[in-house]
Amino acid sequence: MDGIWRGTSRPRTACGKRSGTHTWDDAWGGAVIAAACLHLAATVEPHLLEGVWIAQEHIDGHDDPHRPVVVQEGHLAVPQGPGLGVAPDPASFIPVATYGG
Numbered sequence: 001m002d003g004i005w006r007g008t009s010r011p012r013t014a015c016g017k018r019s020g021t022h023t024w025d026d027a028w029g030g031a032v033i034a035a036a037c038l039h040l041a042a043t044v045e046p047h048l049l050e051g052v053w054i055a056q057e058h059i060d061g062h063d064d065p066h067r068p069v070v071v072q073e074g075h076l077a078v079p080q081g082p083g084l085g086v087a088p089d090p091a092s093f094i095p096v097a098t099y100g101g
Helices: 003-019 031-041
Strands: 023-026 049-053
Touching: 003 023, 003 031, 023 031, 031 049
Parallel strands: 023 049
Antiparallel strands: none
8 A cells, every 4th residue: 555545544553453443534624635534534443433523524515527436325425436446626726825936
């Protein structure tokens, strides 16, 4: 595992070695962070996973209008597209800072 996965997989591995339960919660980040959260949760032994929370129900709209990550009847499905399985629309992002010329 490289990049973000290396750092985020360490708590999962440590909990697994000690049979510790845990949850995966997103950080109000839209489709990308919700998809990453779901993919990580899918790698946890089911008896150790207490739950997954995403902010989708509290955010207006979806930044991937074609494949939104949504709660359906209390369940979440891991996105199935390439990579994280989502393709956010760049027009949906609001710049918070600009740099350079």
